[in-house]
Amino acid sequence: MTTIQELLKEIKNLKPIPAVANQLLAVVDNPDSSMGDIANVIQYDPVMTANILKTCNSTFFGLKNPAESIKDAVNMLGTDQVIELVLMKSGAKSLAGSQKGYGLERGDMWRYSVSSAVIAKQVAIKLSLKNKNTIFTSALVKDIGKIVLEKHVFRFSKKIQNLVKNKKFSFREAEKKILGVDHAELGAMIAKMWKFSPKMIKIIRHHHLSDETMIKDKEIAAVYLADCICMMVGEGVGSDGLAYRFKDQVMKELGVSADDITMIIAQFGVDMHQVEELLHIV
Amino acid sequence: MKQIVGVADMKVSKNPAESIVTYSLGSCIGLVIYDPAVKVGGILHYMLPDSSIDKDKAVARPYMFADSGIPRLFKAAYQLGAVKNRMKVYVAGGAEILDQKGFFNIGKRNYMALKKMFFKNNVMINNQNVGGNTNRTVRVEIATGDIYVKTSGSKEVKI
Numbered sequence: 001m002t003t004i005q006e007l008l009k010e011i012k013n014l015k016p017i018p019a020v021a022n023q024l025l026a027v028v029d030n031p032d033s034s035m036g037d038i039a040n041v042i043q044y045d046p047v048m049t050a051n052i053l054k055t056c057n058s059t060f061f062g063l064k065n066p067a068e069s070i071k072d073a074v075n076m077l078g079t080d081q082v083i084e085l086v087l088m089k090s091g092a093k094s095l096a097g098s099q100k101g102y103g104l105e106r107g108d109m110w111r112y113s114v115s116s117a118v119i120a121k122q123v124a125i126k127l128s129l130k131n132k133n134t135i136f137t138s139a140l141v142k143d144i145g146k147i148v149l150e151k152h153v154f155r156f157s158k159k160i161q162n163l164v165k166n167k168k169f170s171f172r173e174a175e176k177k178i179l180g181v182d183h184a185e186l187g188a189m190i191a192k193m194w195k196f197s198p199k200m201i202k203i204i205r206h207h208h209l210s211d212e213t214m215i216k217d218k219e220i221a222a223v224y225l226a227d228c229i230c231m232m233v234g235e236g237v238g239s240d241g242l243a244y245r246f247k248d249q250v251m252k253e254l255g256v257s258a259d260d261i262t263m264i265i266a267q268f269g270v271d272m273h274q275v276e277e278l279l280h281i282v
Numbered sequence: 283m284k285q286i287v288g289v290a291d292m293k294v295s296k297n298p299a300e301s302i303v304t305y306s307l308g309s310c311i312g313l314v315i316y317d318p319a320v321k322v323g324g325i326l327h328y329m330l331p332d333s334s335i336d337k338d339k340a341v342a343r344p345y346m347f348a349d350s351g352i353p354r355l356f357k358a359a360y361q362l363g364a365v366k367n368r369m370k371v372y373v374a375g376g377a378e379i380l381d382q383k384g385f386f387n388i389g390k391r392n393y394m395a396l397k398k399m400f401f402k403n404n405v406m407i408n409n410q411n412v413g414g415n416t417n418r419t420v421r422v423e424i425a426t427g428d429i430y431v432k433t434s435g436s437k438e439v440k441i
């Protein structure tokens with residue numbers, strides 16, 4: 001069995017998500033903060049600023065006049081778009097690799113993460129939830145635990161797959177049983193070490209609703225639902241496939257119908273082409 | 283040469299140097315058709331059973347839905363010389379999340395929509411790999427009509 005200490009040591013060796021992402025989230029979820037506050041946080045990081053300006057001035061956005069500062073970019077593209085670009089750029093390095101243990105080729109997990117974040121944002125907008133940016137980011141990084149756990153999943157893949165195929169375990173339950181920890185728990189440990197907000201740590205920890213009482217938390221429920229929808233669509237899904245539990249209670253808690261879900265999937269079918277372009281430019 | 287069919291997309295071909303592939307079928311369905319007499323084949327990758335939920339999207343992206351996509355796949359193959367009663371039909375996908383029930387089970391509904399249309403139009407399925415909790419990739423070689431399926435983390439197998 002894998003010891004938690006061993007895993008914690010591996011977490012320490014990970015290259016963390018840039019600090020600017022955390023600072024930005026702290027600002028955007030504060031209702032009193034202004035566009036200027038947001039620009040200030042980003043400007044503080046010169047590499048990120050240069051990166052964002054390059055992306056904003058790419059043909060994808062088709063700006064008439066190039067953005068020369070983060071303030072310009074915020075004015076031209078809107079706060080949400082700029083925030084999303086920063087968050088995506090922050091996550092790309094950590095999540096873009098391959099994760100053999102989960103049967104994920106290079107870029108698969110990143111594609112899944114971005115898709116799932118785009119769907120989570122749609123869910124948040126549809127339900128008029130606050131903290132859209134936290135929901136977007138949590139959905140984007142919720143599987144961060146997989147990047148550490150994958151080697152161990154690979155080593156014990158026969159045992160894990162056996163539980164999933166023959167004993168009706170979900171993939172997360174099988175991870176927990178065989179490795180002593182699942183990717184959601186491990187993800188929360190990483191998030192804590194990287195000083196994510198308590199809210200984000202909680203969403204990552206519970207994104208498969210292993211503790212069903214957490215369904216009452218609308219942000220967790222939204223990220224959970226988006227994850228389920230993303231699994232169904234199938235973009236960047238690995239060998240864990242769709243072997244996670246669907247708790248239909250989530251529909252009641254969020255007040256969404258099966259038709260709403262169908263509409264979200266259809267909308268994603270349209271937005272996907274945009275995801276594809278975003279993946280290229282970020 | 284590989285022709286890639288995206289999500290909510292369709293491709294047909296009669297170029298023997300080509301193979302057509304579609305990746306990452308979750309609850310979506312990958313419908314493969316092939317006429318061996320003229321060596322014409324195609325794949326449709328649809329996401330949802332019924333276009334009536336959003337008529338505008340069905341016009342903009344007809345391959346997103348079973349009811350608007352399936353007839354278009356067959357018609358596109360007919361235009362390249364394929365004939366309905368010679369057609370080999372293979373279906374993959376329609377996977378489901380654990381404990382997914384009734385109306386929320388998009389995978390099952392996607393498959394049922396196809397079965398219903400085939401029943402009405404006298405189309406037989408020759409082979410299929412549907413349901414379960416796995417994600418699938420499907421490929422057809424135009425020269426031979428050979429079909430290959432791959433689930434994440436496993437090797438590609440010939441049907």
